[in-house]
Amino acid sequence: MDRAAILLLDWYDSHARDLPWRVKGSAKADPYRVWLSEVMLQQTTTSAVAPYFAKFVDKWPNVNALAQAREEDILAAWAGLGYYSRARNLVKCARQVAEMGGFPDTEEELRQLPGLGDYTAAAIAAIAFGKRAVVVDANVERVVARLFAVEEPLPASRKLIRAQADAITPQERAGDFAQAMMDLGATICTARDARCLLCPVQELCQGRASGDPLRLPRKAAKKAKPRRSGTAFWIEKDQHVWLVTRPGKGMLGGMRALPDDGWSARADGDGEVPLPGAWKAGGVVRHSFTHFDLELGVAVYAGDSAHDLFEGEWWPLDRLEDAGLPTLFAKAAQLVLARS
Ligand code: SF4
Incomplete structure (x- = not known):
């Protein structure tokens, strides 16, 4: 196992965040809860998602219950979370999964479901089914760009960042590794700060060695929105x-x-x-x-x-x-x- 993965998994074992959709240790994750949380977390913070997640699993505790719900009730329960195409895809996906008799367990099949892009399919495959999958969201992008001092700006550097993430993703405990990377990006190696002295991979980090990790990831200038x-x-x-x-x-x-x-x-x-x-x-x-x-x-x-x-x-x-x-x-x- 890559040294970065060993350090990150050790750190995760003692520092994993308590999140309502997360199970720790040897307990098995419920694919429905993993899927629901990952869809809600697309472009939304954990603190905004937590009350919605609690409301949804209380009302619709499994995918069959959600599949039978009326679309307008789901949209109304989603109100305030934004990006409403996610809620419409949630309904479609729940109905498809209920018909299939449950969630498929490979990244490729998961990617065919409504509303599941590369990231979400990889996250569910890794977290819910323990499959080795390379899970790269904005937090992971930032950590990897700093860890390997990727100087090329985003979005052009995405391919390279993904390859670097792939290189350190372990065969075993890929779900925990993905969550460890997400936690590191959310709590220690954040967009505004790099608390390198608390970081489990500080000894390997090229961004830190450069003296100015906060300059990374570089980003191409954004066009103003119309x-x-x-x-x-x-x-x-x-x-x-x-x-x-x-x-x-x-x-x-x-x-x-x-x-x-x-x-x-x-x-x-x-x-x-x-x-x-x-x-x-x-x-x-x-x-x-x-x-x-x-x-x-x-x-x-x-x-x-x-x-x-x-x-x-x-x-x-x-x-x-x-x-x-x-x-x-x-x-x-x-x-x-x-x-x-
Ligand atoms: S050492 Fe610092 S810059 Fe490098 S990954 Fe850790 S927190 Fe981020």
């Missing part, structure tokens, strides 16, 4: 607000939302209002999506003839939290309610 703008409409009547369900395909598809002017289908909304009459400005919400930043104005209906609009429902204000609004619209609702 900006979009749009308007959401707040229409209130008798302590209820009008909510729509967004079309199944497209941004935030299948989720309840405030009606809007179509900003998600175009670069900017077209400004059409759903009701004639008086409107007043309710403030502006800023939200960053993967591919663009959005500035969403909130228009509040100030007329006296609020009536049913096309496809939607009057939702009681005192139960707004149960509507499962995605973060963007939850922020808009908070803004209006705080001002009223």
